[in-house]
Amino acid sequence: MSEIRVRNLSKGFRQYKSEWHRIANWLYLNRAPAKTFWAVQDISIDVSPGEAVGIIGRNGAGKSTLLKLLTGTMTPSTGEIQIGGRVSALLELGMGFNPELTGRENVYHASSLQGFDRGQIDGRIDAIEAFAEIGTYFDAPVRTYSSGMQVRVAFAVATAWRPDVLIVDEALSVGDTYFQAKSFDRIRAFLAEGTTLLLVSHDRAAVQALCSVAYLLEDGRIRTHGDPKTVFEYYNATLSERDGVATAIEQQADESGEVVTRSGDAAARIHSVCLMNDNDMEVDLLQVEQRARLCITAGVVQDIPEMVVGFVIRDRLGQPVFGTNSAYNEQVTEGLSAGARVTAAFEFPANLGEGGYVVSIALHAGFDHTQRCYDWWDGAITFEVVNSALPKFSGSAWLPTNITVMVDD
Template sequence: MENSPAIQISDLSKCYQIYGKPHHRLLQAIFRNRRYYKEFWATRDISFTVEKGTTVGIVGQNGSGKSTLLQMIAGTLTPTSGQIITNGRVAALLELGAGFNPEFTGRENIFMNAAIVGISRAEIEELYDTIVSFAEIQDFIDKPVKTYSSGMYVRLAFAIAIHVSPDILIVDEALAVGDVRFQSKCFQKFKELQKEGVTILFVTHSTEMVVKHCQKAIFINDGAMVDQGDPKRIVHKYLDFIFSKNPEQQAKQHGTNGDSSTESDMDGGSVLVDRCTLRNSYNPGEYRWGDGRARIVDYRITCNNDAYPIVIPQFATVQIEMDVDFYEDVEDLIYGLTIKTVDGTTVYGSNTRDKEIAVSNAQAGTSAIARFSFTANIIGGDYFISLGVACKDEIKGNIPVDRRYDFIHIKVEDAQDSFGVAALDMDIDISQRDAPENRPDKGSPS
């Protein structure tokens, strides 16, 4: 069993019987040969394997079956069909309050949850003070949890889950309820658990978290698995699904070849479709999505009068221009730029909407140039720049028209005098002082 996967899921399905009227349940119990309900399949025929020590992120829209899947793996929901094999102790942090008896105190819920996962009373007594301290609810531990706020619920549930020595930790977005400081503490604990070889399975709407923290990702929609594998590839596929149309497909509808970097005929004229791929800083691993009403067809980078620099000096001013061609009329335009580290951490991002810059509407057949300028106040290393064009919709929010994600690769010189992400150009000054016994103000403070 040492080399067995942590989790094995085979053809897992969950079906709910939906009754139109309350008395239909009684009729169904009496007349079993007739059907008085409609079937709703929350999940259907899902299969995957998770190796030990792997962190897996599950993405999908609301109602896609993610939470149902986690509940079945955690053992709090019985599947209709299929098989679940877990190797090791499972701890789960599911929807708010799951696994808690609201009438019990926090203390009683700690011992109850520990008993459920097989922790002896003697063991949990040793861990009790650590759990309460981590949850930061010392003053409320002997009060019924039904009196707790949502934040207190989450803190206690997470503290229990991570301190019962789990082999498998399951988290269903519950951390979104906690405050920022507690979330930071939880992610620090996540890193510790990863180093200890704990298998982590979590649901999130944050694609950045999936790329940064996971070794594997799973995309679920309408209760079925769409794809699984490399986190960045799965995130790109998920984003493409959300925004429906790939601009490469849309471009074909407008008579352009999305893969071309050379000239082609369009309406009898010769136009350059996309020169971006000719630039030495272009990242061929970019991902692109949007509705295709416009396309980013070229870009320029300048720094210290140097075009397309190989290395950008730290603290230098960088200018980036992007050329955009419009194939349809687009109103309420937004132009934006984002800088990220190689592991997907956002360093900086802004756009014309956030900067409250007025942008004219665009008509079909026209083009525009968007210019961005910033100071490279970042630590030396490799970064990816994403450029995008979107439009504002009062109902749907921002609609991507053409976004090129991880589009441009830049390298900032390494000053080798600092670490982290931001370069703050810090000065350090040290002043020597007399020994305490020689100071004029020696002695106890009054």
Template sequence: MSDSLNPTPARDAIAIRVADVSKTYRMWATPSSRLLVPLMLRSAGVMGRIFPAAGQRLAARGHARMHTHTALSDISFELKRGEALGIIGLNGSGKSTLLQIIAGVLPPSQGAVEIHGRVAALLELGSGFNPELSGRENVFINGAILGLDRARIQAVLDDIVAFADIGDYIDEPVKTYSSGMALRLAFAVQVHTEPDILIVDEALAVGDAAFQAKAMARIDEILSRGTTLLFVGHDLNAVKAFCHRAMLLESGRIALSGLPDEVITEYLHRTHRRALEAKLRPGAGAAVARLDDGYGLDTACVVGAAINDVDHATVGYGQTLEVRLDVRLGPDVEHPGVIFDILDAKGLQLTGRRIMLPRVASLMMLQVRIEFDALFQQGIYRIRSRVIDAPELDRTTVLSRQEGRLSFEVVDDSRSLFTGIFPVPMQVHF
């Protein structure tokens, strides 16, 4: 669509406003209770005007046949045009319910939602497809549901078919598709509608690795045009990569809202605290605590660190960096180790190293030194450390996780030497 027909709105305009939204589900003791309980409660109200005691007894009997589950409680936030918000939390925290309410699939029990702009919701991909119709026919039907006229759908049809990459199956009935093919076609339709607001619920996990990479690139392209994004997922790297803000839901309530790094750190802290406290022996004296730059056990954490003897080092391309980690370690860690990671400015892991440590007989300090050359493209990078207990590679327990204390900046522009973030050995032949 041309800018003349669709002028770009101000970036500070509100795209989504959620005000005091709650969602409560009613659960019935028996199928017949679904009919009887409303009648009993209504009768109790009428009876209570004449015989208050009898009305209260009847109402109590009705409520005993009905139970409620509160999925969301008093959720409020605003999202401006062009902003991206990531929502994270454990399964059952209310993330998908919130997205369905915002997308208009579910009504809230109380509160209100305002949406300004056309929405594309990547929720249950493919759920609206007619299995008897071909993929091409379903593209036109889904496009019409999304508010596009036939001419507009026809204009982007070739792009949709190419993006889905299902070949000649586009003209076969959807009932002959694999689940992955149907999901890819549904995703392709949604991301080619040029939405004002894009709502994503775990939809970036569709297809194989190649298609996922293409899907991520397409989302990035959509956001670069100023589309508002509301993203829910367990892929924390995607939250860091796409989102300006993040929100942690826990038991249907907002536990924390802020910058992605802060919210993700709190989420991981809570998650690992539950896992570690379940494994700790009663009376062991160790507990998961918040540290200055992360969280973990006081008896298995980094208590001092430096990079080239400072907190932030500035170097040229290829210069040597030395990281020093002072690890406090207790005897309860049977297979101790440190995972050393290098992150980019968005918090995405670029590379790292797993370093196993000797077991100690008493609480003591170990010093680990790591040297590497700054073979990175121009930019700022951060260091993350994790103290682990790892009897085997696939049986690793993270005891502490700390990042943000150390960083380094590569000041040289090395694009003439390699593309991307860092070089890998290559042989070029003619």
């Protein structure tokens, strides 16, 4: 059985030529044939109990509208929604608070709207206050709060009881870093206990860390769905599409079963990518701090006005660790003819933490691939960084550190 079952869901908004046409329509003066704009079109999704699903897409793709339909704050034009269990939604956190009431009073009010009685709220209020960590402000009117304080109280009350279904819309990105980390821990704990999660986020690391499936929305429809890494790579490839012209996007599993994404208009193609160590040997293993050289060869297929070669190194969660390109370094090659061969080398010290890294390579015009992308190759190579010579450290960057510790008796 699905915890969330959505079938052929659509939401249309009527668009009028002017305010007058809108009013005329209300007054049944039939002089304003309105067009319908479909913010959500024919969406079907099944989410199993305990599953975590990410929803991604450009601004205006229909993500918030979909969540509003799921939480019942908007009614669908057509389609069906079934949700099992108690839903808690973190949308527009704190918007429902009464500014004249204190945080504590708002917590009682918000919790009673969620269906909890006074005794149940009395039993949780101390925990909510402790989680929000806003000190004496908890008993001050909400109008005196900073937006961060409001988010803290709103998150604390919305998650005071573990919901069966948690719906989160970028809500966490507004809090401060400390509170975001604490909120993520709470969401992770809910997931471990069986909560179903629907998360709208542009944060690739958060979606990859929390979700097992992602859906890419575009113009109100599902363009693709699958494992979050593959869907984010596909999304990244769509960012270079212009004027509604679709980019060719290939996704194929390599020998190890990893899905590799390649996209672009193919006016130039990457031929080979390899990583060399300081002994000029091709490697897939580097010591922390060892010098490395990323070597790329490419061929020009059609005459192009310019070519920029770039790369990005990502950690295992898909978070970019470092990326640069020849445009940032003022080495754009111009006026390339079909048949030309291009070689590029990027040399750098592997000042990275231990672990696995994935490299994407790009050939494009302009400062990034969103202007015109010839070839983008996600996961072109992978490599490992090991530390057998330096002091132990954590994290994905190696920052050579001088340490001074003194004791005064």
